[in-house]
Amino acid sequence: MALADDGVLASLHATDPRHAPPAVLDVLTDPANRALLRYVAEDPFGAHVFPGDVPDYAPSDFLTDLDRQLAGTAPIHLWSYIPTCAYRCRFCQYPVVLVRGDGEAAAGKAARWVDWNVREAELWLREVPRLASAPIGEFNVFGGTPSLLPPDAIRRLIRFYRENFRFGPDTAIRFEGDPSTLTAEKLELLAELGCRKLSCGVQSFDDRVLELSGRRHTARMCLDFIRNAQRVGFDRISVDLMYGLLDQSVDSVRRDLDLVVENKVTAVVCTKLHLRSYADTRTGVSGDQPAPWQLPAYRARLAGAGYHWPSLGEQYQMREVLIDGLTAAGYREQPTMYFALDSVGPEVWKSIMVDQDRQDAEVAIGLGGSSSCRDSEAITEVDWRAYTAAVEAGRVPLGSATRFSPAAQESRAIKMALTTLQPLRDDLHRQRFPGRSLFDEPWRRRFRSLAERGLAVADESTGRIQLTPAGRVLVEAVINTEF
Ligand SMILES: C[S@@+](CC[C@H](N)C(=O)[O-])C[C@H]1O[C@@H](n2cnc3c(N)ncnc32)[C@H](O)[C@@H]1O
Ligand code: SF4
Known part of the structure; x- marks a missing residue:
């Protein structure tokens, strides 16, 4: 060893x-x-981007693949990524752009990101002609912290997408933000613009943990957000919680759990603190600079000063407290990390992306967006200078793309399906990959090995493969080390 x-x-x-x-x-x-x-x-985000096995694919070829797949497509998932944040959290490696202060200069800087986003969207519509007529299943404004945009800019952004993409009566609009900027006025505005779903980064309801993470809001503001959003009447109010944060204890996570259950939040995303660069594995999108907590010397200094980094054992205790408590309160995990009240059901955008019978295209417009179709995938520039230069020059600002070989298309479909935590069905696999079965090699050998180690149950007679409780907890590790 x-x-x-x-x-x-x-x-x-x-x-x-x-x-x-x-x-x-x-x-x-x-x-x-x-x-x-x-x-x-030390894991990166493991189930956000599913990269291909053929590197250095031309981004223009990705756009062609995407256009081909969009012919007669089922509803797709469309993202608009606004990278602005009012502060930089010590754990965050997303590509973000800081916009400080409440004055006109800050509002102007934030609004410029809407200008660039709209211009980029126009370039996508020009280069991918079928995009304008592809039905949109869910439109998701995410970040960064788009909720810090001034009201006019939010209005302009949503109006542009509504008018230029194929939104229908069933298109869900989701908007992301943090408790300091999802104020009562912003919530009213979002509801007026037809947004029915909210995602808010809470991370913890423990003021000390929030402060050590570099968050500029209190637990009180998190609770105010939930109550204001409930008063306005959104269909889905989802909060992000993290576990494994500096000086966070299992008891502190238990209090977080009690608060989300007590306040009847409709959905909760529970994420282990990820410190490995997502860029190493390309399974997530990192900005061009590391988060402070990713620097070993920085982490060691905090430990030397008496702060506590939760051990791996404590992290899994925290996860278990969350899983057990949320399950007992009527929440179901589907896909991995996403817990929704049974009455509201699983996240639509995630199911469009990963469910075994769907796995449709997704298009992400904005700095660091990740877009994919069945043949290939691409990531938008993460360096804001290169990004803005490309948009100004009239180019879709894709930074890199990869392609899937036929074998990789099959393994990607299996990986995505595993992350849903739903049983894998061989009949669906055979439909999608004629002549191939989940019980053919190399999958047979892999599922047998998972079964021997107590991580999955494979039943050839029913054609189903199901993760065990331990397999569900470790699914990101399983897909990234064994598929
Ligand atoms: C891009 S943020 C969007 C929300 C908003 N900007 C906020 O932070 O409140 C999305 C979520 O990613 C999660 N996140 C960010 N960095 C992370 C990390 N290093 N490890 C685990 N989760 C992380 C946080 O839970 C955060 O709420
Ligand atoms: S976690 Fe959210 S608020 Fe914090 S830096 Fe990242 S995107 Fe911005």
Whole structure:
């Protein structure tokens, strides 16, 4: 066993004695699962982007592939990414652009990102002719923190997309923000513009944890956001929670859980603190500079000053507290990390993207957007200077693209389907890949190995493959190390 593995195992076994040890402890201790343990020791976002196996694909070829797939497509998922933030969180490696202050200069700077986004969208519409007529299943304004845009800019952005893309009566509009900018007035405006779904980055309801993370809001503001949004009457109010944050304890996460349940939030996204660069694996989109917490010397200095980084064991205890508590309160995890009240159902945009019978195209417009179709995928520039130069020059500002070989198309479809946490169906796989089965090699061998290690159950007689509870918890590690 390598020395580094000793340290990771020690971190896994360092649990909080006031709470039960996590159920995945035995699975992760098993030497047969060493690759999974190494993956979770320091993991990137693992289920946001599903990169191809043929690198250096021409972005213009991606646009052609996308256009071909859009002929007669089912509803697709459309994103508009606004990278502005009022502060930079110490854990965040997304491509963000800081806009400080409330004055006119700050409002003008934020509004310029709407100008660029609209101009970029016009370039996509020119280069991908079928995009204008593709039905939009969900339109998602995300970031960054789009809720800090001035009201006129928000109005302009949503109006532009509504008028230039094929929105129908069933198109859902989702808007993202943080508790300091999703104010009562902004919420009223969003409702007036037809937005029915909100996602708000709360991270924690513990003021000390928020402050150490560099967040510029309090737990009180998080609760005010939830109550204001409920008063205005949005269909879905989703909050992001993180676990594994500096000085966060299992008890603190339990209080977070109690608050979301008590306040009847319709959906919760629970994410482990990810510190490995998403750019290393291309499974997420990172900006051009690391988050402070990604720097080992910075982390060590905080530990030296007496702050506590939750151990791996504590992180899985936190996750278990969340899973058990949310399940008991009527929430269901689908896909991984996304818990929704049964009455509101799973996230539409995620199901368009990953459900085994859908996996339709998605188009993300804006700095660091990630777009994909069945043949290839592409990421938009993450460096804002290169991004704005491309848009000003009239080019769709894609930074890189990859293509999927036929084998990679199949493995990508399986990986996406696994992240839904729903049983994989061989009949759907055969329809999509004629002549291929989930019980053919190399999948047979892989699923058998997962079954032997207690991570999945494969039943050839019913043609179904289902993750076990441990497999569900470790699904990102499974797809990124074994498929
Ligand atoms: C781009 S932010 C959007 C919301 C808004 N900007 C905010 O932070 O309140 C989306 C979510 O990603 C999550 N996130 C960001 N960096 C992360 C990291 N390093 N590890 C895990 N989750 C992270 C946070 O939960 C955050 O709410
Ligand atoms: S977590 Fe949200 S608010 Fe914080 S820097 Fe990232 S995008 Fe901005």
